Amino acid sequence: MATYSLNLAHLYGDLLNTYGDVGNILALKYYANQMDAELTTTVISIEESFDPDKFDIAFFGGGQDYEQMIVSKDIQTKKDGIEKFINDDKPMLAICGGYQLLGHYYIGAHGEKINGIGVLDHYTLSQDNNRFIGDITIKNEQTGELYHGFENHNGRTFIGKSEQPLGDVVSGHGNNGEDQKEGAIYKQTYCSYFHGPILTRNGELAKRMLLKALHNKYPDADFTNQEQLEIKPTF
Amino acid sequence: MSIRSTVAAAAGKSSYWFLHTFLHGGSSLPGKITTAIDPNILNAFGKKYDVVIITGTNGKTLTTALSVRVLQQKYDSVLTNPTGSNMEQGIVTTFITAHKSKRGKTLAILEVDEANVVKVTKYITPIAFVFTNLFRDQMDRYGEIYTTYDKILAGVKLAPDATIIANGDEQIFNSRELPNPIIYYGFNHELAKDVKAPANTDGLLCPKCNHILHYGFITYANLGDYFCPHCGFRRPTLNYQVNKLIAQTPTSSTFEIDHHEFTVQIGGLYNVYNALAAYALGRFLDVSAEQIQTAFAADKKVFGRQEVIDVDGKKVTLILVKNPVGLNQVLDMILTDKDPFSFVALLNANYADGIDTSWIWDGNFEKLQQHDIPAFMTGGERYKDITFRLKVAGVDDPVIEPDLTKAIDKIKDLPTEKVYILATYTAVLQLRKQLADKGYIKEGMEA
Numbered sequence: 001m002a003t004y005s006l007n008l009a010h011l012y013g014d015l016l017n018t019y020g021d022v023g024n025i026l027a028l029k030y031y032a033n034q035m036d037a038e039l040t041t042t043v044i045s046i047e048e049s050f051d052p053d054k055f056d057i058a059f060f061g062g063g064q065d066y067e068q069m070i071v072s073k074d075i076q077t078k079k080d081g082i083e084k085f086i087n088d089d090k091p092m093l094a095i096c097g098g099y100q101l102l103g104h105y106y107i108g109a110h111g112e113k114i115n116g117i118g119v120l121d122h123y124t125l126s127q128d129n130n131r132f133i134g135d136i137t138i139k140n141e142q143t144g145e146l147y148h149g150f151e152n153h154n155g156r157t158f159i160g161k162s163e164q165p166l167g168d169v170v171s172g173h174g175n176n177g178e179d180q181k182e183g184a185i186y187k188q189t190y191c192s193y194f195h196g197p198i199l200t201r202n203g204e205l206a207k208r209m210l211l212k213a214l215h216n217k218y219p220d221a222d223f224t225n226q227e228q229l230e231i232k233p234t235f
Numbered sequence: 236m237s238i239r240s241t242v243a244a245a246a247g248k249s250s251y252w253f254l255h256t257f258l259h260g261g262s263s264l265p266g267k268i269t270t271a272i273d274p275n276i277l278n279a280f281g282k283k284y285d286v287v288i289i290t291g292t293n294g295k296t297l298t299t300a301l302s303v304r305v306l307q308q309k310y311d312s313v314l315t316n317p318t319g320s321n322m323e324q325g326i327v328t329t330f331i332t333a334h335k336s337k338r339g340k341t342l343a344i345l346e347v348d349e350a351n352v353v354k355v356t357k358y359i360t361p362i363a364f365v366f367t368n369l370f371r372d373q374m375d376r377y378g379e380i381y382t383t384y385d386k387i388l389a390g391v392k393l394a395p396d397a398t399i400i401a402n403g404d405e406q407i408f409n410s411r412e413l414p415n416p417i418i419y420y421g422f423n424h425e426l427a428k429d430v431k432a433p434a435n436t437d438g439l440l441c442p443k444c445n446h447i448l449h450y451g452f453i454t455y456a457n458l459g460d461y462f463c464p465h466c467g468f469r470r471p472t473l474n475y476q477v478n479k480l481i482a483q484t485p486t487s488s489t490f491e492i493d494h495h496e497f498t499v500q501i502g503g504l505y506n507v508y509n510a511l512a513a514y515a516l517g518r519f520l521d522v523s524a525e526q527i528q529t530a531f532a533a534d535k536k537v538f539g540r541q542e543v544i545d546v547d548g549k550k551v552t553l554i555l556v557k558n559p560v561g562l563n564q565v566l567d568m569i570l571t572d573k574d575p576f577s578f579v580a581l582l583n584a585n586y587a588d589g590i591d592t593s594w595i596w597d598g599n600f601e602k603l604q605q606h607d608i609p610a611f612m613t614g615g616e617r618y619k620d621i622t623f624r625l626k627v628a629g630v631d632d633p634v635i636e637p638d639l640t641k642a643i644d645k646i647k648d649l650p651t652e653k654v655y656i657l658a659t660y661t662a663v664l665q666l667r668k669q670l671a672d673k674g675y676i677k678e679g680m681e682a
Contacts (some may be wrong), residue, residue: 013434014447018371018379020559023596023624030627043434045447064379064437070445134590150591166593195593200623234623 004037004221005215009055011082011098012071013043015051016063017188019152021095023197024206025059031206035226037214062096065109072109072114075101079117086119090216091188091209095198096153099184099191105155106155120186121160125176130154136172136194138182145169147202148235149194151182157193159184166192188212198233199207203231243273247331248315266324270333277323277639281359284314284343287516290352290387291402292380293561294509295321296540297501298367299346301513304533306342308517308526312342313462319344323354327432339478342520349383352390360394363431363519365512366401366408370456370560371437371597382440391415394486400515403473404458404506409497410442420515422508423476427451427460435597437560443468452552455504455567456560475515477507484542485552485572496529502542503568505561541565546675551654555663557589557595562657566602576653577610578603579646581639581662588659592620600628610634610649614642615662639665643673 010025013192025041032039039057044050056174064072075082082102086092100106101116106124136151156176159165165175166183175181175193183192190205192198199206207229214223247269261483279479289299302468303315316329326345330619333341347355348415352364369380384407391399395415401408403419431449432439437456441448441463451460451470462469492514499510510531516526540555552569556562569576584590613622613635618637624631636645639662646654658666 010434014432014436014439017435017437019591019598020593020596021594023627026596026627047446066379066381067440070440125647150593152276195591196620197593197596200596200627201620235619 001035002036002038002072004214004218006032006037006039006056006210007054007215008039009050009058010041010043010185011058011060011078012045012063012067012075013041013059013061014045015071016061016097017070018061018063018087019195020098020197021059021061021195024046024061024095024199026091027197027199027203028057028059030203031203031229031231032210034229035207035210035214035223037210042079049080050078050085052088052090054149055085056090056217057094057209058065058085058090058092060092060094060102062098064162068097068101069108069114071097072101072116074193076115076191079119080115086187086189088216089188089212091199093196093209094189094191096193099193100155100157102189103157106157108148109154116184119131121162121193122157122191124157126153126154127177128154131228132173132177132193133149134172136157136174136182137170138167138172138174140167143204145204146201147194147198147205149192149196149201150194153193155193157184162186166190175192180227201235203232203234207231237273237279237329238479239273240276242280243276244279244331244459245267246272247328253384263320263322263324263328266327270326270556275358277330277355277358278326280327282570283340284330284359285340286343286345286359286361287363287365288345288347288352288355288361288390289364289365289512290347290349292370292372292383292503293351293564294512295346297506299344300367300608301499301510301531302344302365302516302529305513305522305527306344306519306520308530309520309522310342312341314341318346321348322351326355330458344475350386352387353392353393356390356393361397363398363400363516364391364394365398365516367509367512368402368456368458368560369407369438370558372558384410387564388413397473398519400512400519401578402458402512403471403510404454404460406442406448406457406461406470407438409471409641417471418515419471420475420476421470421473421477421512422452422454422459422511423473423478424480425452432457441466441468442669454508455564458508459465466580473559475518477511480504480507483568483571485568487635493524495528497528499531501577502571503564505568530552544670544676546654546670547645547651548659549647549652549654550654551646553656553658553663553666555642556657556661559594562598565657566599566647570602570606572653574653575609575651576655577612577649578608579612579614579654579658580621580625581615581642581656581658581666582617583615583659583662583665585661588661592617594620595621598624598631600625603606607652609679612645612649614639614645615659640669642666643669643675
């Protein structure tokens with residue numbers, strides 16, 4: 001039995017689950033295990049309520065256009081809960097469609113404007129007959145960490161002033177192919193277009209999210225050992 | 236045939252002879268030459284053949300191979316395209332290199348890539364379509380399942396009288412109103428309960444009301460006896476059904492369709508679906524259940540995407556994997572093996588493999604813990620990705636060999652007599668080349 005336990009909310013995990021994004025949860029479990037913590041996953045789907053106080057960490061992946069459109073409608077009913085979760089400084093990872101839906105809106109495959117919840121200050125445009133596809137490397141200026149991933153997106157996302165990029169593009173396209181930024185960080189919410197998946201290739205990020213979740217939940221515990229966990233390169 | 240078509244076919248045919256004889260190849264170039272001279276060449280062929288088109292994400296090759304065998308019970312000759320030549324040019328090549336039939340129309344059973352269905356039906360009106368399934372495929376190359384289905388339907392639209400023989404357990408094939416006559420096949424081997432699919436499954440929305448589908452039972456992935464508790468949408472009545480699964484091993488499956496017992500010499504539940512599709516097509520074309528039993532029982536190997544190779548006494552099974560659903564089905568299949576085996580996973584990320592390796596995380600490698608597997612090995616250009624995937628699934632110290640030219644020696648050192656190798660497309664090709672160079676197999680891609 002692990003000493004600590006963490007509850008993960010997998011937002012719309014039965015509808016938004018493309019590109020092996022579930023690997024992020026597997027990576028979180030894997031590293032949580034090494035940090036003496038057990039991670040329990042609950043899928044929160046359409047027509048189900050999201051209680052932010054029941055969860056310590058969240059994952060919000062991307063999906064097919066059709067499913068994302070359905071989620072766009074449903075997520076409006078969960079806006080307050082997600083907003084509280086994020087503003088409570090709880091760690092969340094949002095990939096691709098999840099990233100877009102936390103922002104103001106994105107433009108769908110047929111040019112239609114699809115609403116996000118606008119909790120984060122970014123918006124997403126489309127591009128005609130083109131996708132940003134390929135390996136990508138970025139560098140986070142604050143930590144100096146390099147992140148490796150695979151991008152595959154039509155959307156061109158522009159982040160707001162309250163957000164930091166997840167990293168500066170070293171090679172690849174990034175958020176929009178223009179400003180050389182990739183992803184977004186707002187409080188403890190990490191957004192990215194990275195597949196690969198991001199946490200299986202970049203364990204440091206998984207470790208950071210888990211530590212934050214542990215400190216939030218167990219403010220008086222000593223996590224020195226957990227902080228010293230060595231993340232071996234996997235890519 | 237018009238003069239132009241005849242000239243075109245002759246030019247294509249001689250180029251095939253040249254390529255085949257001197258270069259040991261030639262499946263799409265002759266088609267290119269022929270269509271360059273006569274773009275409407277397929278039209279001319281279409282008049283000489285009754286054509287059946289088999290399409291879908293997984294199972295095209297095996298369904299086609301079994302269907303040919305079934306229909307050979309009734310027809311003197313059945314034309315089909317060689318594995319992999321399922322795009323427009325390969326299909327043209329198939330027709331121009333066919334032996335001429337003396338009497339009337341011949342049957343042609345064609346495996347056609349999803350996006351190429353319309354390129355064929357533009358010229359040829361088939362008598363039937365067979366739909367296997369639609370799964371998430373290599374997403375850097377293909378779109379989403381709805382887009383893929385639209386592409387298939389663009390082809391179907393040109394043949395509104397052709398009968399569709401569709402997998403009834405796949406909800407997307409029941410999502411549109413079509414003018415075509417439709418026959419459904421599926422499974423009815425379990426008592427219906429009320430279950431939901433695991434979260435990491437594709438295509439779970441009710442096409443009528445966009446709520447999450449429930450199932451009486453699930454066979455695999457999102458296939459099964461689906462129903463929508465919200466609006467009442469449900470699986471259509473099945474015309475042909477597997478009513479019992481009797482025995483499954485990695486190399487054989489025994490089951491009942493419509494209460495007739497069948498055995499095919501290939502493992503995997505997904506291949507039972509392929510046999511069922513071939514059965515449905517056979518029955519549609521008036522082949523009897525008894526004839527189909529004979530066809531399935533024929534002691535001939537059916538090549539799907541796997542082959543067994545003897546490597547100095549080791550029984551090495553090489554299996555092509557290309558997408559998560561196929562991968563999970565292969566894992567299920569090899570876990571039916573009662574003997575100890577070693578497990579090898581080879582991952583490349585070239586265009587033909589899919590350049591995005593994320594999909595391996597949708598594979599349920601955690602299942603391997605159910606089996607006592609003495610040795611694991613990983614390799615290929617993306618050995619780091621697959622090694623970490625296995626590590627997360629509980630496999631600690633696999634033998635790692637990035638260089639596939641050295642892989643065979645490592646495989647020989649594995650402690651078990653049986654070895655299963657799961658490999659992506661170019662990894663299969665590279666390994667087969669090594670096996671051929673060392674004399675374990677003949678050159679050329681069988682699967």
